[in-house]
Amino acid sequence: MSSEAYDIVVVGGGTAGAFAAATAAQRGLDVVILERKSEGEAGHIACGDAIKGKSTFPDVIDLEYLREESFTNETVEYARFEIPDGDTIDYPFGTGSGAIVDRKRYGEVLLEEADRVGAEIHYDTVVRDVVQNDRVEGVEAVRKGDPRRYDAEVVIDAAGALSILQDKADLADATFDTNVTYEQFCSAYREVIEVEEPVEWDDAIVFKPTEELGYLWYFPRTATEINVGLGFQMDREPMELVDVLRADIRNRPEFENATVKDKLGGALPTRRPYDSAVAPGFMAVGDAAGHVNPTTGGGIPGAAKAGHWAAEIAADAIADGDADESALWAYNRRVLTDFGKRFAAMDLYNIFGGTHTVDDLAEILSALPAQQLIDILGRSGTASMSLGLKLKTLKDTFGHWATLYDAYKVNKRTTELKEIYDDYPETPAGFADWRAKRDTFMEDFYAEFDAEPKY
Helix, strand or coil, X not given: CEEEEEEEEEECCCHHHHHHHHHHHHCCCXXXXXXXXXXXXXXXXXXXXXXXXXXXXXXXXXXXXXXHHHEEEEEECEEEEEXXXXXXXXXXXXXXXXXXXXHHHHHHHHHHHHHHCCCEEECCEEEEEEEECCCEEEEEEEECCEXXXXXXXXXXXCCCCCCCHHHHCCCCCCCCCCCCCHHHEEEEEEXXXXXXXXXXXXXXXXXXXXXXXXXXXXXXXXXXXXXXEEEEECCCCCCCHHHHHHHHHHCCHHHCCCEEEEEEEEEEECCCCCCCCEECCEEECHHHHCCCCXXXXXXXXXXXXXXXXXXXXHHHHHHCCCCCHHHHHHHHHHHHCCHHHHHHHHXXXXXXXXXCCHHHHHHHHHHCCHHHHHHHCCCCCCCCCCHHHHHHHHHHCCCCHHHHHHHHHHHHHHHHHHHHHHCCCCCHHHHHHHHHHHHHHHHHHXXXXXXXXXX
């Protein structure tokens, strides 16, 4: 078996992997991305394609080139929720606008840019095992049919929700989060379809709740090219994804005579971010570390940041000659006191939602004014309401007052949980105490809302 040595080996060429590799290359490190797909297929990933824009991305690649090449719709101004009774509710974003991307071209540009700034990319390379003694020292892979070993000071796992690296590595003596089960994931399917006439909602992202804590989405890449898909929580009864999607499309006049341009399925984590995503010589980023909004499945901005931060901290550790767990620990704190705490708080709504029916939750959704929904989802945290709105909301939610009250209680609890994450320890020495405090909070939460434990 031939072998090669690098400072950093990145497994997976998605958003997190590309940003990690580009960051490492910009720091002058020898870095390689191992991508299982061919160069022609790389970037082809099942995704909803919706993002807030390039302003949230680390500035280690040509972001303007990324926008010009892959952003197909930058005029998304609001979210539309379709209620099962046939009504629709529009919630303006308020600040800024969102965007829809051509996910394949987006992925291609990320890899082009990683290559341009100095990272190697090995396509057609399937990782089979982890090389490990006291620490992770590399991986074994098959590249275009030839066995090959890749040695590294740090291995970054960016191989997605179904990565085998965490199964192959012995993480028993590390803080690395192993409390991960398939029930904490979502199975998803999406198509890109072409319609004959422009849709009237090309400035919106459209959601429609389904059974099993899932939702259908309709995201317009352009006025005539729509990313459509759906998913369901894997702790629920399986859903025939293709059949459910097809049935809904048939009932939409604007999709008459539509043609399918692309179809793809996948899995994504709908759980809180990993408590720790580091072990000696090893880091996980993006979907491989649960860096996804558990209520929407959105993970592109978080993956970009996580990949960038992981490579920065790995570079510092390599420069100091020590890539053990404590040297990589700052990555955990950076993630979990940033977007990680927000995603962990959002997960409380998933747990809460599992205790109610779709119809019950839809009634609450349809009655709440837009700002109140935003507050309940923890984005601004004001949760204030005028007397008139309170009276109207009480009237519109008659029969669901207990659920409405619980929703506001969950909002308060998300604030408490974020404060716990703000106190994430600066070193591994404080990790056990911090996790015990967080777990006590979760036990109280499960009991308060009569929910099944998720972790």
